[in-house]
Amino acid sequence: MSFSPLVDRLLETLRVLPGVGPKTAQRMALHLLERDREGGHRLAEVMARALEEVGYCRRCRTLTEEEVCELCRSARRDERLLCVVESPADMLAIEDAGGYQGQYFVLHGHLSPLDGIGPEDIGLDQLASRLDEGGIEEVILATNPTVEGEATAHYIAAQLEGSEVRLSRLAYGVPMGGELEYVDGGTLSRAFNGRLPFSTE
Amino acid sequence: MSFSPLVDRLLETLRVLPGVGPKTAQRMALHLLERDREGGHRLAEVMARALEEVGYCRRCRTLTEEEVCELCRSARRDERLLCVVESPADMLAIEDAGGYQGQYFVLHGHLSPLDGIGPEDIGLDQLASRLDEGGIEEVILATNPTVEGEATAHYIAAQLEGSEVRLSRLAYGVPMGGELEYVDGGTLSRAFNGRLPFSTE
Ligand SMILES: [Zn+2]
Ligand SMILES: [Zn+2]
Numbered sequence: 269m270s271f272s273p274l275v276d277r278l279l280e281t282l283r284v285l286p287g288v289g290p291k292t293a294q295r296m297a298l299h300l301l302e303r304d305r306e307g308g309h310r311l312a313e314v315m316a317r318a319l320e321e322v323g324y325c326r327r328c329r330t331l332t333e334e335e336v337c338e339l340c341r342s343a344r345r346d347e348r349l350l351c352v353v354e355s356p357a358d359m360l361a362i363e364d365a366g367g368y369q370g371q372y373f374v375l376h377g378h379l380s381p382l383d384g385i386g387p388e389d390i391g392l393d394q395l396a397s398r399l400d401e402g403g404i405e406e407v408i409l410a411t412n413p414t415v416e417g418e419a420t421a422h423y424i425a426a427q428l429e430g431s432e433v434r435l436s437r438l439a440y441g442v443p444m445g446g447e448l449e450y451v452d453g454g455t456l457s458r459a460f461n462g463r464l465p466f467s468t469e
Numbered sequence: 470m471s472f473s474p475l476v477d478r479l480l481e482t483l484r485v486l487p488g489v490g491p492k493t494a495q496r497m498a499l500h501l502l503e504r505d506r507e508g509g510h511r512l513a514e515v516m517a518r519a520l521e522e523v524g525y526c527r528r529c530r531t532l533t534e535e536e537v538c539e540l541c542r543s544a545r546r547d548e549r550l551l552c553v554v555e556s557p558a559d560m561l562a563i564e565d566a567g568g569y570q571g572q573y574f575v576l577h578g579h580l581s582p583l584d585g586i587g588p589e590d591i592g593l594d595q596l597a598s599r600l601d602e603g604g605i606e607e608v609i610l611a612t613n614p615t616v617e618g619e620a621t622a623h624y625i626a627a628q629l630e631g632s633e634v635r636l637s638r639l640a641y642g643v644p645m646g647g648e649l650e651y652v653d654g655g656t657l658s659r660a661f662n663g664r665l666p667f668s669t670e
Binding site: 270271272273274275277278281282284285286287292294295296297298299300301302304305307308309310311312313314315316317318319321322330331332333334337338355356357360376 | 473487500502503510512516518519531561
């Protein structure tokens with residue numbers, strides 16, 4: 269059954285949201301129309317404004333409507349460490365985990381020659397000038413442990429060859445709290461190859 | 470961690486959508502900002518327009534931006550049957566089930582004196598004039614099988630006492646395809662009290 273052209277269009281358009289199928293779209297549309305028109309108006313307005321105004325931080329390329337994001341402006345972050353991630357979500361995950369106190373650089377993707385995504389599309393020219401400014405002593409390559417992520421990390425490492433910047437990457441291995449029998453084979457081999465002396469301290 | 474005032478505001482505002490918690494809001498916001506700004510703009514626009522323009526059908530009070538909805542305008546619906554439901558979602562469920570070919574009347578709620586919701590708030594004056602026009606032979610009270618829904622049905626039934634309109638309600642009983650052991654006690658007693666002669670045809 270269809271309600272009316274405009275309600276049907278709302279149901280269809282709500283599906284641009286990730287994880288929203290026909291049933292959820294219907295529940296959302298009826299909720300807004302029947303019970304929270306004010307909230308819906310607010311959402312439509314904030315969404316339009318955010319999509320219009322939010323761009324990339326001039327320094328780390330994370331999402332922000334400001335010229336330079338709060339983290340880049342903070343005096344409390346270690347300016348000698350730079351962590352390169354593929355997406356703002358990765359940066360968020362690292363921040364939520366806590367412990368890391370350096371700066372970031374967000375690629376918004378990875379190299380993908382077949383899709384026509386080259387070094388400049390992921391800001392590598394900008395990364396290079398950031399490093400040229402000096403002050404950064406270590407670059408942590410925290411791209412995803414996928415074929416594309418590792419290729420991107422290797423490309424950046426090659427670019428930095430000869431510079432004095434130290435390069436590192438996240439440790440790969442068995443995730444904490446998991447059970448070995450459910451860990452995939454690739455991860456297990458990595459964990460074997462990267463095994464460390466057992467410490468009893 | 471917080472992104473920026475505007476992104477944080479988007480995360481917070483997305484939660485007006487039912488079933489959207491902090492994690493889902495974050496996934497939605499990042500998806501729109503990183504991968505589908507065009508879709509997001511379309512959604513914000515359609516949402517604002519729908520919330521502005523969609524009102525109630527003048528005849529059945531379902532959600533529509535038209536004066537009279539498509540179903541009320543259809544020549545193929547039986548004008549002698551009127552099914553009274555609490556919400557457009559109920560109407561949708563009945564239409565999706567198929568079989569019913571009459572008209573509808575949507576209350577958008579139920580009587581709730583404690584919340585100050587009286588007969589006029591759920592359109593009962595409009596229902597009365599609709600019935601006064603004549604032509605309707607049977608009113609099917611399909612309010613929810615809850616205390617409030619049944620109280621509302623009884624109120625409407627009392628209003629119609631003395632008129633020639635036939636009143637009916639949906640059958641209560643054991644849901645099809647379920648297992649008896651999981652059916653709640655109230656439903657089971659209803660099903661016993663409403664038991665029918667067994668037919669071998
Ligand atoms: Zn920044
Ligand atoms: Zn209608």
